[in-house]
Amino acid sequence: MSSPFQPALSHPMLPEASHDEMAQQLFVRDLKMWLGSEIEPLQGELARKLDPGATHNDRDAETFARLHEQPAFRSWAGTFRASQELMWDDVWHSVERQGDALDTLAQEATLGSLTLDPDFVPPAYLVDGHVHIMPGGYAFDAPGVRQGAMMDRGGAVYMLGRNGGFLNDGRGKTVLGHLYALYPDLQPKRILELGCGVGTSLVPVAQAFPEAETYGLDVGASMLRYAHARAGHMGAAIHFVQGDAEHAPFPDGDFDLVFSAALMHETSAEAIGQILAESRRLLRPGGVAIHLEVPSRYDSLDLWSQIRAQVERDYNNEPAWQAATSADYDALMRAAGFDDVAVGFQDAAWAPQPGQGGFGGESKGVFRSWFVASGRQRG
Template sequence: MTVQLSEDRAALAHPLIAVPSHDELAEQLFVRDLKLYVMQQIEPVQGQIAAQEAKALEGAETNSTAALRTRMATHESFGSWLALKRESQRQLWHGVARSVERQADDLEALARIENPKGSVRTDPSFVEPAYVAQGDIHLMPGGNAHDDGSLLQGAVMDRGGAVYMLGRNGGMLNDLRGQTAMAHVLTRFPDFSPKRILDMGCGIGTSTVPAAQCFPDAEVHGIDVGASMLRYAHARAEHLGAAVHFSQQSAEKTDFEDASFDLVFSCVMFHETSQAATMAIVEESRRLLRPGGLAVHLEVPLLHDNSDPWVELSGELEAQFNNEPNWRGALTADYRALFEASGFKDVEIGYQATSPAARSGPFRFGPESEGVFRSWFVASGVV
């Protein structure tokens, strides 16, 4: 993310995003640089230490992940790395939230859309799933389902998400995953022309808007568990010229009719749910699709087979210290078996090259990851 120490609303990706003051931006840039330092300088050293400790444990009759964690805890640098990793995340949300709260009135005014193209439907009686309620995902205070009747939680996620992703997911639009999911659709079926599309776990719509842009003649829907997120997503989509219908629902069981969509997709949702929910969501995707319809579920490109103790320990720590409830489950799942058990055919499992704009490609999909932020894991299947 290349940002100067001054910003104005007109220069940003869309006018609804919170505009930091000089000092707020300086703080956000500091957090970005701190996170980069932790990730690029400290973490690789921990991986090297872990490799040495894992070698020392070879042949021991013990749980390798637990034993490795015990041995890593004897290194002061390991505790420092964990503390900095968590503290940089806490500072991120704290700084962004203060900036958003300062602009609350302006953001609420910008969200009042006359003659909207799309819609938003929330449910005051909705109860979020346990895996959402049990902890603040990504350590964002209040979590994904927090709702105070405003759209401010969505505003915090938008600005915070761009900083959290270090600008590598489409800058301030944060839309590379959505663009990449749509590029996967066109990679598999270049002439695919869905009439009705559903984005499951849409958050603030960063993946939903690319679907509307890629298929402008389609009726596009987005669902999520957070009312604040959805209010923000709706206003954001309107400012970006996209007609999207948002509703507060769980992806495990929606209120849409059977066989009512041509394309159902999600972007990095499974690792924030549970193993049981993942199975239910794939089955729900199958229920919602018409004959010939396509399901596309995109996840982080870090899948593994439990053979590397440091990768396993890193996943355990990500789940514990960044509140990613299904991180390890999502990254070790057998998606082919899961899709086929749910009734999908022509299942494809692999890595889609990152696309800044879906219709411009690259239309490159294969069995090997090209690296984090250069490709994304995708599982897709046809009804």
């Protein structure tokens, strides 16, 4: 599958873009960058002008409501939403064009395994809402591997290439960085990612521990079919299982390392505590859980960033964003029974090495660090 439009850091399952499709995807990426870097700062200025006395944690909701009376804000927010819809539309058409070929290629991937549950009922928050406007949502079982292919290609465009380009593996490498920094003794024999999506974070972790048996759990059948094929074509033998991270279909103490990456903000306030507790149940004594999230805490955001989080909720179908960035992970992890709880910001890692990796109390910003809560099951 080589073409001038196939990026160098890629894999065989990634849908290719034709000349015109690539032009559309680059247009959407540049539109998003322009909206974010040139137009969004003007919205922050407008918010401050509307209510000069407003501060974060104070009148963020009122200022957000007042912004809606401003045509400039409505234009920006509407265009932001339209850019997201346009992105999925472009990527879906490109995936649909090559869907049959991708299904055939998926059949050739034999490493690892795929366990789908025809009776699986996904959690209501993933059925009712299509997070970040992805058509059909995560739980949608599009034919074959199409939904997964759309999520993979669309996810890389959505991240504007800043999370490891088309491999989109920056989060997984940062989980490894955290493991190497805080738990250098752990040599996991069994690894599980809760909410693995198409496996972009799981593959680098599996590759770092090739002797381990590695599992990925998620809700969507099409996504998991794609994840299995994608990992297999990358040489990673991973077992993908359909299930709910709140009630994972594995016995107690089954894993040495359980992690999640950008899962919590796509669940619900109630689910976050349940998933943290579930991750402890799944660990053997001595095992470690690492949960990585977006690199911000709601309370410490400035006024505009808090309003921006509300824009994510209302214009990008991200209803749990605020809950996930406000949850008290330290208390929740301790309540779940974890020891050695660590909560803070892990430097984004691109080539994680044992003994390296900065972890501390300050976020360095988006794509430079990630929020992480981790802990050990001491039995």
